[in-house]
Every structure is written in C-alpha cells, then in structure tokens.
Amino acid sequence: MRASTTDADERPLVELAVVAPTPSTSSPSPSPARGLAPPGFSRAVRCNARFSGSASIADGAGPSYPGNAISTTKYTAASFLPKSLFEQFRRVANCFFLVVACVSFSPLAPYRAVSVLLPLVVVVSAAMAKEAVEDWRRKQQDIQVNNRNVEVFDGAQSFHETEWKKLRVGDIVKVKKDEFFPADLLLLSSCHDNGICYVETMNLDGETNLKRKQSLDATVGLSEEHSLHSFKAFIQCEDPNEKLYSFLGTLYYSEQQYPLSPQQILLRGSKLRNTNFIYGAVIFTGHETKVMQNATEPPSKRSSVERRMDKIVYLLFAILLFIASFGSIYFGIKTKAELNAGSYAWYLRPDQSSIFFDPNRASFAAFCHFLTSLMLYVCLVPISLYISIEMVKVLQSTFINQDRHMYCEESDKPARARTSNLNEDLGQVHTVLSDKTGTLTCNSMEFIKCSIAGVAYGDSLTELEISYGGIEEASGYNVHKDSTESKKSVKGFNFTDGRLMNGEWAKECSRDAIEMFFRVLAVCHTTIPVTKKKSIEISYEAESPDEGALVTAAREFGFEFFHRTQTAISVHEYDPVLGRKVDRTYKVLNILEFSSARKRMSVILKTEEGRLFLFCKGADSVILERLSKDNEKPCLTNTKRHIEEYSEAGLRTLALAYRELAEEEYATWNKEYSSAKNSIHTNHDAAVEKASEDIEKDLVLLGATAVEDRLQKGVPDCIHKLAQAGIKIWILTGDKLETAVNIGYSCNLLRKEMETFFVTLDNSGSNTPEGCSQEGSRMAPYEQIDRKLQDARRQSSLKGTSTPFALIIDGSALTYALTGSLKDSFLDLAVDCASVLCCRMSPKQKALITRLVKTKTNKTTLAIGDGANDVGMLQEADIGVGISGAEGMQVGCLCTRHFL
Structure with a gap:
C-alpha cells in the first residue's frame, strides 16, 4: 500500500511514501519468528512483555535494544582527556611549545624546562577547563531530560511513574495532555472513542500546527480498565532511520496482522495536545529514535580569528626558523673555518667541549645550536596571546548572556551563549541562512x-x-x-x-x-x-x-x-x-x-x-x-x-x-x-x-x-539593512512554495524590482506561480532541472550585475539540483543571487545546503533556527543561532554543541 503523508504541513523529505504489507486473511502466530518477517523488516518488538517475564531477548524485549537515555555531550569521562587534548593541540602554537618543552629537558636548553612547560600547561588547562564547563552544562540538560517522568504499565492493571531513561522497547506507556512523548511510540488508543489524538511537532519540523494521529481499529478499544492487561502483540518493523515521515511495519495481534503507517507513530520530541491521554507501545528508544537519528555528529568549529592566528603563528614560526637556521649555519661554517685555521677561540675551551658543541663535529654542533636558538627565540611566538583571547571570549559570552537588548520578555529568557568559541565571527557574516516559521514569522x-x-x-x-x-x-x-x-x-x-x-x-x-x-x-x-x-x-x-x-x-x-x-x-x-x-x-x-x-x-x-x-x-x-x-x-x-x-x-x-x-x-x-x-x-x-x-x-x-502570518517585530527592516550591507540571505523552510513566496515579499527578501527565477518540478505536486514556465513537464526530472538552471544562468548573464536576482527552488527540485553536474551549476547561480528561497526542505537538506554554501563561498555563514529540525543547519554553519524563545529549541538545543 502506498500512502503519502496525510497532513499538508508535514514535510516529506522528497516524496516519502509508506509501503506496508498487505494484511493477509491467514492467521499467523502472534509472535512469528524473525525469519518470517517481510523483506526489510528486521526489528522485532513484543509489546507489554517486560513485566510478564515471558519474553526473550530474541523477541525484542528489553536488553536486546539500547535504553532510552540520551547523551548529547561532546565528551565522556573516558574520552575527555584524549579528545580535549586533541582539540588543544590542533593549534599550531601549542604543538610548537610542546616540542620546545620536550627539548628543554635536554642539556641544550639555555634555561630550565619549567619556564616553557608551565605557560603551556596553564594555557592548555584553562582552555580544557572551559570546554569541560560548557560540556557539563550540556550534561545537566541531558540529565534533566532523561529524568522526566512517564507512566508505564506494570503488566497487571495499573500504571506507575518511572524516568524516561528506564523505558525499554515494548513497554506500554500512558502520555497525558501537554506532555512530550518519551520515545517513538505506536499509538494504541486514546481518550477518544475513535482512537484519534493531536500532536504538536514543533521540535521536529518547527511548526506549531497540530497533526492528527489515528490508532488501528484493532486496538482502539484498549484501556486501563478493560483489556490492556491482557494485550499481547508482536511488531515487526524497519530498522531505526532518520526518515521522520515514513514508517514500515506490521502488527500481529489477535491472530491477525495489520499494516502500520506513520499515522500510528508518535515520535519522541512531539507533544500531545487536545487529547487527555493516549496509550502507546515503545518501538524505538534513546538514540534509535528518529529525532536522535537526525542529530548528526557535531563538527568541531574554529573561528576565523583563530584560523587567522594560526596563519600568523605559521609566519612567525617561519621567521623563527629562518633566524635560527641562519645563525646555526653561520655558526657551523665559522666553527669549521676556525678549526681548520687552528685559531679556534680558546676561551670556549674546545678541549673540554661536550659532544653538543664539539668543534671537531661542526655539522652536529650547528644542529645543536639550531635547537638552542629555537628555545632562545621562543618568545617570538606569543603563547600568551591564546590565553588572552580565551579570556576575552569568556567575557564576551558573559556579556551576551547579560545583554538586556537580547532579552526575550515573552519567554522570560535571556540570550544564552552555549559556546564562546565563535563570538568574533558574528561581525564577519557573509551569508545568512534562516528558517522561516517561528523565526521570521510569529506563526x-x-x-x-x-x-x-x-x-x-x-x-x-x-x-x-x-x-x-x-x-x-x-x-x-x-x-x-x-x-x-x-x-x-x-x-x-x-x-x-x-x-x-x-x-x-x-x-x-x-x-x-x-x-x-x-x-x-x-x-x-x-x-x-x-x-x-x-x-x-x-x-x-x-x-x-x-x-x-x-x-x-x-x-x-x-x-x-x-x-x-x-x-x-x-x-x-x-x-x-x-x-x-x-x-x-x-x-x-x-x-x-x-x-x-x-x-x-x-x-x-x-x-x-x-x-x-x-x-x-x-x-x-x-x-x-x-x-x-x-x-x-x-x-x-x-x-x-x-x-x-x-x-x-x-x-x-x-x-x-x-x-x-x-x-x-x-x-x-x-x-x-x-x-x-x-x-x-x-x-x-x-x-x-x-x-x-x-x-x-x-x-x-x-x-x-x-x-x-505576522512577521516578527523588525524583520523587514532588518532584512533590508542586511541586504544594503551586501549580506546574502537564504531562507530555508518546510512550507509550500506559495506560502514561502508570499512571506518572502512580506519580509523584503523578495522585492518587486528583482528578477525572479523559479526552479521546480512541473509534476512535483506544488503549484508553480504564474510566470514560471510549464514547458518540459514530460521531461525527466533531472533534465527539467538542468534546463531551468541553464535558462536562469542565461537570463542572469544577459541582464548583467545591475539587476538583483532571486532564486526560488523547492525540495523536490533540490534533490536533483544537488546531484552530479547540476550541483556546481546550481551553486554558481545561487551564490550570484541576492536572495535565495528554498521551500519544502527536509532537515537533512537544510544541513546539506548550509554545508555547500559554506564550502562554495569559503566565507562566514550564519544559520538561524528555532526547532530541532534546524539543528543540522545550525551545526553545519560557521555560526548557529538558536531562537530558544520557542519551545521547539528545548529538544533542539540538546542536539547541538557549537552554536550561540
């Protein structure tokens, strides 16, 4: 059975479909062996079995799958020391002083080793301490989430409260109104007779729109008072993946099998709304949930100032090498010449010289002189500069946290710098990539x-x-x-x-x-x-x-x-x-x-x-x-x-x-x-x-x-001023094309004097605005996009640089535009445009676009978002700004390391 998502506001990754097995009239066993699963269905879950003691690990109960605790910290107790040291010694100056400190323990050193080693230890320790404090804050957030309470069925006739981290696959949970779902659940029944419930998915797609979910008719009558204690079912479904809007599975219950679709799946991070309570069976836990599957490994970001400092240090190091090399070579030549002439300086006591300064071994003496010179001129490379910059960054992040102009009265929350590594990049932004709903607009x-x-x-x-x-x-x-x-x-x-x-x-x-x-x-x-x-x-x-x-x-x-x-x-x-x-x-x-x-x-x-x-x-x-x-x-x-x-x-x-x-x-x-x-x-x-x-x-x-849809206060004026400053603005949204275009005009991203290029698939299911060519609807998608990109490039070259251009593209077209030879053509066109509007975007596409723009322009990029669907984009950008006034960032922040 093929079925598209049933809500207009749910965003398909490209054109997601649900393929579920057709129910059979036969009566399979309620707990079929894994080998009987349909092709691709390798996960087996026995519902309501943990407390009965009858389930085996092979049947999917309990320990065969990871627990529900999540960890979004960058370090663990075991990995902190090696990973943090690796981060510190990525800095070329630290590596140089480490080498000098090691050499200073030899007789070649013109001073004691502690005079070099102590500053290095202080600098590295201070930076590691800062990393530890910031990671500890993330750990506290993890603890807060993992210790949230949820009601779990005990297998008899009652529910008891337990922490989220103690949930196991197959447990039956009761979630009440305005509570978050602790894991990915199969909706069994709700307070409504027809088994419907309403879900807010702000943490997943950034939208406050409510999604309607519907349980299977076979389980709609399950309740605490009646048949829940005797409910025994078996689920075979797909392995954990990042696809938010698709699900493949089969429920075996009462000697029948029932196909499962996304309409019965409640994802972790969503909130129950307009429904007093629901009963659900846990399918995916912890890092196997779809929201955590979408959390990519965070890159280790370094600011442009820090990268520039490395270049300066390389230059200073080259000067140091030149001075030390020149002096050592001259020393070697002079020593050898004087030794041959028999007029070697008597006051140096060549008769009592060590092997390091033996005039009879002038070449080796020159090398030893070179090492001594490196240590003697080490002050040319300022190690204190790093610690000074670290102190300034910490102070800047403190000022950001206390800035009254960045305080949000509605949510009663100040700005929060989750890391101080990127402060200086805020004034060097070249391209801004922003979410729309909840970020530019109030939704x-x-x-x-x-x-x-x-x-x-x-x-x-x-x-x-x-x-x-x-x-x-x-x-x-x-x-x-x-x-x-x-x-x-x-x-x-x-x-x-x-x-x-x-x-x-x-x-x-x-x-x-x-x-x-x-x-x-x-x-x-x-x-x-x-x-x-x-x-x-x-x-x-x-x-x-x-x-x-x-x-x-x-x-x-x-x-x-x-x-x-x-x-x-x-x-x-x-x-x-x-x-x-x-x-x-x-x-x-x-x-x-x-x-x-x-x-x-x-x-x-x-x-x-x-x-x-x-x-x-x-x-x-x-x-x-x-x-x-x-x-x-x-x-x-x-x-x-x-x-x-x-x-x-x-x-x-x-x-x-x-x-x-x-x-x-x-x-x-x-x-x-x-x-x-x-x-x-x-x-x-x-x-x-x-x-x-x-x-x-x-x-x-x-x-x-x-x-x-009212814009956030000051958005049109802000975008206008950014455009005047020459900053390129990209809007990445999951909304449909028509809505995105309307908002684009409202917020001054799109202006009437602009030449607008539409790149959409003619059969993609979205209405192409008037003026957009309908030719080529019978062409293959790849050929359609190739032709439209070529036409846009031709028009832009004919009209020259005096005319501002705006590019509008949807997620379906973007799937093809970012493949093969079209990728370079698309990026060349997009980078030349003053404004770019990408609609019907998935979280992964947002992250991919951000990465490509950063790589293509090789300039500072800033990403702004308000939900967990924006986390990948925030991580990929040089700077990520999360709008935490929206409740969606409560989960979104947990998946992000390096953003303000």
Whole structure:
C-alpha cells in the first residue's frame, strides 16, 4: 500500500511514501519468528512483555535494544582527556611549545624546562577547563531530560511513574495532555472513542500546527480498565532511520496482522495536545529514535580569528626558523673555518667541549645550536596571546548572556551563549541562512480580508501593503472608510469593515451568500473548542494556525462554534430575521480531510431540517476547477481578481464553496466511499481519492479568505539593512512554495524590482506561480532541472550585475539540483543571487545546503533556527543561532554543541 503523508504541513523529505504489507486473511502466530518477517523488516518488538517475564531477548524485549537515555555531550569521562587534548593541540602554537618543552629537558636548553612547560600547561588547562564547563552544562540538560517522568504499565492493571531513561522497547506507556512523548511510540488508543489524538511537532519540523494521529481499529478499544492487561502483540518493523515521515511495519495481534503507517507513530520530541491521554507501545528508544537519528555528529568549529592566528603563528614560526637556521649555519661554517685555521677561540675551551658543541663535529654542533636558538627565540611566538583571547571570549559570552537588548520578555529568557568559541565571527557574516516559521514569522495567523459573492471586504492593511505605501496603490479595490474605528483585540482576528461587523452583513444584497460563507467557516474544520476554567470565553485548538484564525473569524462575525462530538458540531448562529443568536446542531456524516495532495478539506453535514450539504475549502487552484458551470461569471471573475490581489499582498488564501446533496445521491456515494475507505488492497488511497472526487464537484463558489502570518517585530527592516550591507540571505523552510513566496515579499527578501527565477518540478505536486514556465513537464526530472538552471544562468548573464536576482527552488527540485553536474551549476547561480528561497526542505537538506554554501563561498555563514529540525543547519554553519524563545529549541538545543 502506498500512502503519502496525510497532513499538508508535514514535510516529506522528497516524496516519502509508506509501503506496508498487505494484511493477509491467514492467521499467523502472534509472535512469528524473525525469519518470517517481510523483506526489510528486521526489528522485532513484543509489546507489554517486560513485566510478564515471558519474553526473550530474541523477541525484542528489553536488553536486546539500547535504553532510552540520551547523551548529547561532546565528551565522556573516558574520552575527555584524549579528545580535549586533541582539540588543544590542533593549534599550531601549542604543538610548537610542546616540542620546545620536550627539548628543554635536554642539556641544550639555555634555561630550565619549567619556564616553557608551565605557560603551556596553564594555557592548555584553562582552555580544557572551559570546554569541560560548557560540556557539563550540556550534561545537566541531558540529565534533566532523561529524568522526566512517564507512566508505564506494570503488566497487571495499573500504571506507575518511572524516568524516561528506564523505558525499554515494548513497554506500554500512558502520555497525558501537554506532555512530550518519551520515545517513538505506536499509538494504541486514546481518550477518544475513535482512537484519534493531536500532536504538536514543533521540535521536529518547527511548526506549531497540530497533526492528527489515528490508532488501528484493532486496538482502539484498549484501556486501563478493560483489556490492556491482557494485550499481547508482536511488531515487526524497519530498522531505526532518520526518515521522520515514513514508517514500515506490521502488527500481529489477535491472530491477525495489520499494516502500520506513520499515522500510528508518535515520535519522541512531539507533544500531545487536545487529547487527555493516549496509550502507546515503545518501538524505538534513546538514540534509535528518529529525532536522535537526525542529530548528526557535531563538527568541531574554529573561528576565523583563530584560523587567522594560526596563519600568523605559521609566519612567525617561519621567521623563527629562518633566524635560527641562519645563525646555526653561520655558526657551523665559522666553527669549521676556525678549526681548520687552528685559531679556534680558546676561551670556549674546545678541549673540554661536550659532544653538543664539539668543534671537531661542526655539522652536529650547528644542529645543536639550531635547537638552542629555537628555545632562545621562543618568545617570538606569543603563547600568551591564546590565553588572552580565551579570556576575552569568556567575557564576551558573559556579556551576551547579560545583554538586556537580547532579552526575550515573552519567554522570560535571556540570550544564552552555549559556546564562546565563535563570538568574533558574528561581525564577519557573509551569508545568512534562516528558517522561516517561528523565526521570521510569529506563526500566528490573523484573519484580515475576505471576498464574498464577488465583493471584497476588509480595510486592514497588511505588512506588505504598509511597506509599499498603502492599499490603494497595492490593490485595485476601494477602501471603505466607514469601518469600525476601535475594536477589541482578538487573537487571530484583525478584520475591520463596518459592512460585516456587528450583524450589519444582514443588510448586504448578497445576504444569503454571506450567511453561508460564515457557516462554512464555523463548521468546515477539525478544530476543538476549549473553555478555560472560571471563564466563559471559548478558545480554539486547531491543527493549523490558519484554521484557528478562520474559526475565530466566524465567531466574531456571529457564528460561534462551541461544541463538538464525534458525530455532531454545534454553533451559535446569528439569525438576521430574529436579530439574535440561535443554537444549531449539524450532524457530521463525513469528513474528507485536508492533505498536501488534495489541497482541500470537505465536510458533509445534515442540518436540523434534514438537508444535506457539502462544505469545502481549499486552494483556489483545486476549488475553482470543481465549480458548477452555473456559477455567476461576475462573481467568479471578481473572486479570482481578489485572490490574486491578496496573494500580491503577502496573504495566505483559501477558496470556499458548497453544494447541496440529494438523499439518494449521498446514499449511493457513501456506500462507494465506505467501501474504498475500508479496503485493504494496494490501491486503497487511489480508491479513496476517486470517491472523494466524485462528490466534490459541481460546487457553488462563495468566496475566499485571506489570512496573514505576522512577521516578527523588525524583520523587514532588518532584512533590508542586511541586504544594503551586501549580506546574502537564504531562507530555508518546510512550507509550500506559495506560502514561502508570499512571506518572502512580506519580509523584503523578495522585492518587486528583482528578477525572479523559479526552479521546480512541473509534476512535483506544488503549484508553480504564474510566470514560471510549464514547458518540459514530460521531461525527466533531472533534465527539467538542468534546463531551468541553464535558462536562469542565461537570463542572469544577459541582464548583467545591475539587476538583483532571486532564486526560488523547492525540495523536490533540490534533490536533483544537488546531484552530479547540476550541483556546481546550481551553486554558481545561487551564490550570484541576492536572495535565495528554498521551500519544502527536509532537515537533512537544510544541513546539506548550509554545508555547500559554506564550502562554495569559503566565507562566514550564519544559520538561524528555532526547532530541532534546524539543528543540522545550525551545526553545519560557521555560526548557529538558536531562537530558544520557542519551545521547539528545548529538544533542539540538546542536539547541538557549537552554536550561540
């Protein structure tokens, strides 16, 4: 069975697929031998067996796999001395003084050995002590994480708390709301009857969007009170790997086998949200978990000043060698000449000379003189310079930690220099590589504009419009000055237009369309309402900030969603006839979920009057092609124009549509859809998609929404100043291309005067913006990328250096652009561009790009990120800056050694 990831915000590494074995009608043993595993399935896990005493090591219980403790320190007690000494003696000056110190113990030394050895010991010891202190801080973080508590099933009928580090493969754990998953788990069941739960994966992909996970139907009924104590199952799955969004495995339970997919896997570092608790079986522990598999071995970074110091020391050493060699050669020649002439200086007592200064052995005496000269002139190489610089670095890192301008009030955290090795490089940055979500943006969406029945509403200016001098110049529709002057501040809602607020929409000509538009916003979602204790105010926890903003907007317009069950959704709706809100409950018949492939979401509901409706929202590219031919052309034309204007203003848009269904039509379709959904053949996904296509057609267009992802304070101005300073800026993000481009314009990374090059695969599944060539869609991917890179290089050479260029490329195209002969062509083009925007990037691709840019430019690179998905990028850059105000860096910091 092939299935792509089911959430649009999950980021495939390239085009990840899930291949799981097809369930068999036979009845295999619940604990098959390893030899019976499907090809490639070498890991065997016996669930709930550790406390029963019946499992063997071979069956995957306990000691055959590593424990759950993790270590992210650079050193251990055994390796500290050799590794730290190796780091210190990578410095050429230390090596030189070590050699001199060894020679100083011989009779050749013009002074005592302690005068050279003591400074060397002090310098090396001080540097090693600094390394030890910094590594001890990392150790403390490891201890804190490893000692977190989790509830483990004891094999009887209860759970007991234990530390994360004591977990073993096969254990059954209970994770409660807002807790992190201690290991990679198989979701068995949850507090919900259908076995769903919501997961926040900020530590994995940097997104605060909630991902929906679904347990197998076979385990959905497991609970502490009922059958959990008797639950015995066997799992055969793939070996540990770094692929976050794929999983291959089979569950053997109750004499049946069930294919496993990423939809049932809960990854370490994720957080449980909107769900009271879940039960899960531990599959991967410790360094075998996927988040730790993505943690690459940190490079040992050295600042440019330190590397330059080495060059200076080489120069001084060359001068020293020259002086010592010149003096020794002259000494040897002079000694030999005087000895031959018989006029050797009598006061040197040649008759009592040692073997080191025997005038009869002038060549050997010259060599000994050379060694003595090296020791005598050793002060030419300043060993104190290193210790002085180390002291300055420590003081600088202290100042950074205490800098009030770098203090984050929201998280109540100061800046934290995790290492002081790279301070001086901060002022020498040539290329900045930054994550987008949570770093440039707040990842907090605000509903700001909408288009309903061909009429544009919303007077608020976007950040992009403000930067270009107002909406009148940025768009083609008029601003209504009768909007509400003052309004209460509502998170996720920044809309002002007196025509729609406070029930005024009932006076509009298209009142029915507006009412249906608001109803779609209120019911077409998977959001969960949350009422805080001692408060009547309802907040929403959504799978994505976009969805939360839309539901909040519906509430502000008078359609307040307040309750959800598995089969119904309730809304306080404003009735324009009665002039007040009334409670309406809709029966939820089907939810056709949003995915990156579908780019839309639909719900089929039954009203209290018995009418059936399909409500749909999604990307305009997929909604508009599913409209009925009876849609009014003026409405369709105006809506398209408004969507284009919203996109130019840097907003994220969705189109809304609906369709009323007949009972007979729905009954026939539901049978087909249920059959496709419950099928177990290899074309399962294709069958489900086809069934969805059959009902999502002949839609009536209602309009479009526009939400804005607010930028962090000062981002556009900062990027503008960096560009003026000649610093190249690369944005590496996992978002889709359209969103990334919009944000690029909002934050001044992309500007209208720029020549923009799009390098995408025409069949990659992402919409190519207008103006991007669609030629070559039938060509092989490698040939497509080669052709587009050549075209871009040709255009850039024709327009010269006076025109700034921007390159936009997605992860799928990047996979081919970084192979073979295309790599040099891509890097040559990218390095010449003023701005580069890479979207749909995986963590490994971020790290690879950073490494290549650093190698290609041979100049200082700075990486900025806020989540564990950015750790590889931070490690590869010369300097890594982690934004720890976001909770995602709690795990991300554990995987990083050398960054500020």
